[in-house]
Amino acid sequence: MFEARLKSFFEDAGDGTPSARVVRLLRERGTLSATEIARLTGLAKSTVSMTLAELRRSDIVIEKASSETGRGASVGRPATALMLNPKVGTCVGVLFGLEAIQLIVADVSHRVISDRKVQIEPDYSPAEAAALTRRLIDEAYEEHGLAPEGRLGVGVAVAGPINPVDGRVLRASGVPTWAGTDIRATFGPVLKSPIFADNESNCAAIAEMMWGAAIGVEDFVFFKIDLGVGGAIVNRGHVVRGIAGSAGEFGHMMIDPAGPLCRCGNRGCLELYASARTALADTERRLGRPFDMDGLVALARGGDEPSRRQIAEMGEAAGKGLAIIGTAINPALVVLGGRMPLAGDMLLGPLSESFERHTLVKRAEIAPEARTRFVPGVFTDNDACLGAVGLVLRHHGRPG
Amino acid sequence: MFEARLKSFFEDAGDGTPSARVVRLLRERGTLSATEIARLTGLAKSTVSMTLAELRRSDIVIEKASSETGRGASVGRPATALMLNPKVGTCVGVLFGLEAIQLIVADVSHRVISDRKVQIEPDYSPAEAAALTRRLIDEAYEEHGLAPEGRLGVGVAVAGPINPVDGRVLRASGVPTWAGTDIRATFGPVLKSPIFADNESNCAAIAEMMWGAAIGVEDFVFFKIDLGVGGAIVNRGHVVRGIAGSAGEFGHMMIDPAGPLCRCGNRGCLELYASARTALADTERRLGRPFDMDGLVALARGGDEPSRRQIAEMGEAAGKGLAIIGTAINPALVVLGGRMPLAGDMLLGPLSESFERHTLVKRAEIAPEARTRFVPGVFTDNDACLGAVGLVLRHHGRPG
DNA sequence: CCGTATTTGTTCTATGATGAACTTATTAAG
DNA sequence: CTTAATAAGTTCATCATAGAACAAATACGG
Incomplete structure (x- = not known):
């Protein structure tokens, strides 16, 4: 009605x-x-x-x-x-992860109605993703008695930068098979809704801004430490997308020209030092069994010196990267997202120490209110998907 | 009237x-x-x-x-x-340089009425600067028959970051004796005008945006290669100042933790590799006589291999820094300011080559309109002072 | 328990911004 | 030279917006 x-x-x-x-x-x-x-x-x-x-x-x-x-x-x-x-209406947010799709349905009063996650074979194609999403949306609407006509849009969080003008995926670092995909053209006809697509870190930043650690903060940096390193920049309340949509790709800032080769093709990217990927691989080799981030943190909490050191080194590298970002952007707030910040002080101690050591303007030199604050993100696992819902709720113009 | x-x-x-x-x-x-x-x-x-x-x-x-x-x-x-x-009114812009003060008077129709530069003893104090500025302003107004009551404000460009809330100089990398100065309190009573203060790179970016290479561009980065390296970020038409006012201090992004000590106290700052300071010192030592940037460029143009190599290395380092900035911010345009870009392709060739090599998203991968463009600034020597005039013309709120 | 301070939310009228229709000034085409 | 097309700028009745005054709902201090 x-x-x-x-x-x-x-x-x-x-x-x-x-x-x-x-x-x-x-x-x-x-x-x-x-x-x-x-x-x-x-x-x-x-x-x-x-x-x-x-x-x-x-x-x-x-x-x-x-x-x-x-x-x-x-x-x-x-x-x-x-x-x-x-x-009055409902919004959908979808996150296309490495090996899972997460879907959240919410209404315009910001209440989450449905939140589910399904596994999917890695290297799935956009078309497969669209078909599965369609099924998940239909199921959720059926289950909760929602009218499909009331759907105001679907927000799509993708693991790679998206060109903000043509809506195509640039290079999906997480899901490489998606490179070049026109998100609107692929999903619009299948989902029969306006499509709003963005990078997953940008979505996560929007979630933190709308409901999380950055409520009321207009200028902040979202910094994700997870299997990879990513992020987003928010200036005057708007996500900075950049001319090609690749702003906030902190993981691929080059910090050592002589460093090892990164999956992006360059050398010495921040991600190689500050993400959990290398540490997990090392630990798996050392202990002969697979590890995820929780496992690594548990191991370190249990007193395992090598993993403690590895987490500290990740913090050290992340702090260095954040010092570079801080020198260039000087944000009011840094929200630390991803799953690694759950390691707490083991990671964040070395991180802030390293930040302080590498930053231009030292803490002691400025008034407390002019210091960049660091806070952990409120959402860890569903930040990007919530943010995709936020994309729909926040949009000001046409779908894009 | x-x-x-x-x-x-x-x-x-x-x-x-x-x-x-x-x-x-x-x-x-x-x-x-x-x-x-x-x-x-x-x-x-x-x-x-x-x-x-x-x-x-x-x-x-x-x-x-x-x-x-x-x-x-x-x-x-x-x-x-x-x-x-x-x-209807006049505006003044002042630039406090290392050993000179530049003053521009313009009217509200954007016509420059007076532009002069006077030498001053290095390490001059803010109070001396205020007194001299007062004299220069009075002289200029007298000479051109301008009414002092018609002065709408004085824009002040300072060689260091300024806290945007309290208007104090954080650390004047160029003029260290100014650290902590409250610009408004120091200059307001002497100049008897509303004072608008900002960092010189931010001013230069404003000049390029209002009258120079960035007219009509809402998202760009200004990157200055001169005796030092500095810059500014413009997002959605606004200069990004940062919580402490230190945004855009690209010269002190740390690019090599094992590098030499910088005057800022940290190690391996971009400025040590990408500015002319080191190259000039080397050349002076090598040839036994003082050199400025024009001299260095002339030497290189004349075929001197060591200086050609040094300029190329500066370009290489600047490109590396810009690749980091580009990966984080992905601006539509980079305006290259300062005096070194006058060296032309000797500098800019290696610069763009290095940028391309270190950047995440390669030129060939994206549509031409999504590529970051590089252009030299239109103003070289009086960009900051013109921008200080622009500060007064553009201001939207109270003096600050 | 009652008046005062404080903040939210509503009513009403004067004002002033708007959109539609119009006039003016130019280029291009026949 | 005339007519059509295009864009800039103006006029004026209409109606939406804002400001001021008012009403409603709470906390607090005596």
Whole structure:
């Protein structure tokens, strides 16, 4: 029932009418009060009030149950929390990982309705991915009684940079068979939805910005330490994509011209030193059985010196890379994502020490509020998939 | 006569009234047609028309002499070029260099009225700088019959990062005696004007964006190769300053942990390999007489192998640094500033070759329009000082 | 328990930005 | 030389937006 009207809001780019701006803001933020909406849109309180009256009458905007409302301990009349009516629409986020596909369905009030992960044969093709995704989406919508017509879009997180103008995968470092794929053309007809595609690290950064460790922070760097090293740059609240879509590929910054060959073809990439891949291979060789990151961390926690040293060396290298990034970009915040930061101080101690040693402006030289803060990410495993949902909720223009 | 009215436009932050927006846009851009103003402000043609009628009646906006108007070879009624009345106000830009102060006075129509440079004893203090600047400004205003009350602000370009919140110099790599100086507090009372301060590389980037090689480009990196190496990042048309103001300090990205000690205290900074300082010192030692960059380039042009090799090595190192920046930021454009790019292909050949070798995404892999373009800067010696004028013309909020 | 301070949210009217239709100024084509 | 096409700039009635004043809902201090 909402589709026709909402579609007009949803497609409205630019500043648009107050209604469109209010709906867009609620889509981005989830829950807000009328006063916050006025402040964030720059509209007058009176305009927002009128607009909200109309939107509430047509049931597009509803009040959040007061029990869920954050208990404001401040004086003054308490704000009524508003959100989009969940029935107004649903968003899908998909992450195409190395050997698994994760799919999250959420409604426009930011509530996650379904979250599942299925294994898939490595080196699967985009077409296979599209077919499987279609099945997963249909199953999820069926299971939860959701109307397919209410689907506002599908966000796609891919393990490689995507050209922001033509929407093609540049080089999928994680899934090489995807190079050159036109995501919109491949997935649009199969999924019968507007498609919003982005790199998985960019998606993860969006998740941290919308719901995680970077809420309210407009300038930060997301730095992922996992099997590989990746990242994203957020400036003034926008993900920096770069002219070819490859911004934030921190793992392939060259830090030693004489270093070993990287899978990207260059030598001495940061990833070779700061990711878990090398350490895992070493450990497997040393102990004669396969290891994942949890296993490596457990081993180190158990007191195994070689793995402790390896994790420390990863931190040391990551800190060096972050010092280079910090010198160039000087972000307010670094969010450390991926699974390795779960190792805690074993990794983060050497990391911050190394950062401090290699950075231009030393901690002691500047006021505390001018220092780059380091925090672990809130999401570890489903950051990219959540961010793909965020892509749909946040989009301001046409699908892309 | 204009001061009172203009001040209200000038101080108006945020979106403001149509008049304020039109005046601000003209201040930033210099010359525009009514239609361009409508497009750039997002206001309706009718609104712009009414606003301009008012502004022209009060002589704040005037027509540019048609002879100067760019001969548009297109069909349709030709646009009338509009600009702010030069009498409306003047802006000053000052650059505090190692051993010279440069001062440019311009009016709000973007015409340079005075441009001069005076030598000063190295290691001069901020107070001395303020006193001398005061004298230079008074002389220039006297000489050209300008009213001091019409001065809208003084832009200050400093050879070191400036904390964007408190306006203090972090560490003046070029002029170390300035560390900790509060620019506004030091210069404001002496110059009796609003002060707008920024790092010299940020200023240079602004000059290239407003009048130089980056006109119309919203995402670019400015990379200076001179006695030192510096730079700036522009994203979505805004200079990225960073939380402490030290963004863009490319010269101190660490590229070799085992490298020699840098004047910043760290080891193996890019500047040690990519700036002219080392090469000049070597050449001076080798030939037993002092050299500047022009001399080094002339020597190399004359066929001197050692200096050719040194310039090529500088290019090689700069390309390596730019590859790191490109991998992290992936800008649409790199503007090469400073005096070394005047060496031409001797430097730029090895530079782009090295960039290509060390970068993640290779030229051949992407569409031409997705490639990072390299261009030399339009200004070499007065980029920073012009940019300081631009700081005043462009400012959107309070002095800072 | 009650008034004061404080913040949220609504009502109403004057204003001012807008869009549609129009005029003006030019190039290109017949 | 006339007409069509194109783009710039203007005029004016209309309606959406904003500002000020007001109403509602809470905390706090005495």
